[in-house]
Amino acid sequence: MSARDPNLAAGVDEATGSCLTCAKRTHLFLGPLGESRLRDLDGKRESRLRSAGTCLFRQGEEVSNVHCIDSAVLKFSRRSPGGRDTIVDTAGQGRLAGLVSIFGRGDHAYSAEVVRAGNVCTFDRATIEVLALECSQFARALYRELALELHRAASRIGLLSCSKLEPKLALLLLDLAETRDPSEPVIEDFSRRDLAQMCGVSTEALVRCLSRWKSAGVIDTDSGAIMIRDGDHLKELGRQV
Structure with missing residues (x-):
């Protein structure tokens, strides 16, 4: 020991x-x-x-x-x-x-x-x-x-059974942020490839979705990590599963 x-x-x-x-x-x-x-x-x-x-x-x-x-x-x-x-x-x-x-x-x-x-x-x-x-x-x-x-x-x-990417990615990001630290909604422990794999989509499709969310102010990816800026919007998307 x-x-x-x-x-x-x-x-x-x-x-x-x-x-x-x-x-x-x-x-x-x-x-x-x-x-x-x-x-x-x-x-x-x-x-x-x-x-x-x-x-x-x-x-x-x-x-x-x-x-x-x-x-x-x-x-x-x-x-x-x-x-x-x-x-x-x-x-x-x-x-x-x-x-x-x-x-x-x-x-x-x-x-x-x-x-x-x-x-x-x-x-x-x-x-x-x-x-x-x-x-x-x-x-x-x-x-x-x-x-x-x-x-x-x-x-x-x-x-995974959900055909829409945005709802399942929204729920995944919220879950991963909670796993890491509820007081700091950052996802930095998983690569884009990891996230795509967990959603059952291609890495390219996932990156495009993240880009749309960044442009809309839902997330920030400037540091390489994913910082959740609008958790309420992600929760609303998650209800569409």
Whole structure:
């Protein structure tokens, strides 16, 4: 296990000595576990600053860990039999990575890559499974998290089924901005190609749409990143899905 990251010191609860940096944001490890289990879990936690481009796990690999995102942003990709990668989801602060595969098949259904550097807390699979068996409230919290994952997957499928680019791109940008930082509506962790892939359109079509929105003052792309200037307009477009 690696040494504790000093940057996480602010997340240590003074009463229990347990690190709550991840726990407060997922609501999984609070309440149901109690102080004793929190202390034990904290001793089994590994926290690392993950750089952009780091792969946490690959599609087809055996599931060995669950990752709780503290400050990084991840993208999840699935490779087709023909070798084409498709981004199937993204995740930011407070989300879990690898949880779905624990309760299903024994291997990962997709790959997870860091697209924005940040801290990720890691727990081994056995630790989470034992806690779920010992604490029914904790198990229910995990099931709620899985339900959210399924809801997100269904929403993404519905988004791709929309034939109009503007509504689905509008919803995608709003979702990605929320994933990164709700107080700063900027999309800078994904390339134009990534965005086009998530919308199921060509990169050229996506760039043309962004250009129209920039001219209309809906977004700004001067820095290379996408800054949302008129979120209400994007929300209105999103209702057309």
